[in-house]
Amino acid sequence: MFSFKEVRYKNILDIKNLTIKKHKVTCLVGQSGSGKTTLLRLLNKLISYDSGEIFYNDQPLSGINSLELRRDIVMLPQSPAIFSGSIKDNLLIGLKFSEQPLPSDNELYEVLKLVKLHKELNQDAEKLSGGEKQRVALGRVILMKPEVLLLDEPSSALDEETEHMIIEALVNYTKENNKTLIMVTHSKKVASEFSDEIIEIKEGMVINEEGV
Numbered sequence: 096m097f098s099f100k101e102v103r104y105k106n107i108l109d110i111k112n113l114t115i116k117k118h119k120v121t122c123l124v125g126q127s128g129s130g131k132t133t134l135l136r137l138l139n140k141l142i143s144y145d146s147g148e149i150f151y152n153d154q155p156l157s158g159i160n161s162l163e164l165r166r167d168i169v170m171l172p173q174s175p176a177i178f179s180g181s182i183k184d185n186l187l188i189g190l191k192f193s194e195q196p197l198p199s200d201n202e203l204y205e206v207l208k209l210v211k212l213h214k215e216l217n218q219d220a221e222k223l224s225g226g227e228k229q230r231v232a233l234g235r236v237i238l239m240k241p242e243v244l245l246l247d248e249p250s251s252a253l254d255e256e257t258e259h260m261i262i263e264a265l266v267n268y269t270k271e272n273n274k275t276l277i278m279v280t281h282s283k284k285v286a287s288e289f290s291d292e293i294i295e296i297k298e299g300m301v302i303n304e305e306g307v
């Protein structure tokens with residue numbers, strides 16, 4: 096699905112050769128500052144590499160329109176934005192510019208169930224806790240039905256038990272819907288439990304690639 100050829104970004108990443116497979120769960124692991132988030136940001140063109148090429152389904156990323164690409168490849172950042180308004184408003188905001196039909200309230204409640212948030216749609220989103228806000232943002236991304244979901248340490252504001260439940264739900268969602276999940280995590284335990292592939296990054300270089 097993605098293949099990297101001699102990709103360099105500033106003095107932060109230097110990736111000679113890397114493949115990320117379609118319909119798999121891939122975890123990016125490595126120490127803080129090693130370049131994991133930067134790698135995710137390259138994949139949906141939030142930033143552009145200085146040299147080399149990344150191919151997405153055999154097409155060079157440099158030739159794909161960023162907005163079109165981001166209909167396919169959606170990223171949930173470490174600290175996603177929550178806007179003033181209800182949980183429902185916040186769930187639907189990602190679909191605003193898409194041509195997809197708006198989901199019914201029942202579908203929205205299904206998504207809330209998936210992200211383990213047991214709240215009413217009309218509740219004020221700004222009054223939620225940090226972890227609950229993160230789950231709303233995750234629901235927003237799932238509703239966009241991306242081919243590729245990029246998650247940057249989705250669990251940072253969550254306790255361990257909730258983290259486990261959510262990652263498990265996301266992995267199941269990915270498998271059942273034939274999607275691709277690429278997830279940054281600090282936790283080797285999370286990586287070995289949930290991923291099909293683990294990519295380890297150190298000082299901007301891939302030092303290990305393994306199937307689990």
Ligand SMILES: Nc1ncnc2c1ncn2[C@@H]1O[C@H](COP(=O)(O)OP(=O)(O)OP(=O)(O)O)[C@@H](O)[C@H]1O
Nearest residue numbers: 105107125126127128129130131132133134279281
């Ligand atoms: N826009 C930027 N300009 C300059 N340096 C940057 C930029 N973005 C990130 N960096 C630096 O690049 C390195 C890699 O950052 P990155 O956020 O990719 O690491 P990470 O592996 O995701 O870390 P963490 O696990 O702490 O989130 C860090 O040293 C960071 O300070």
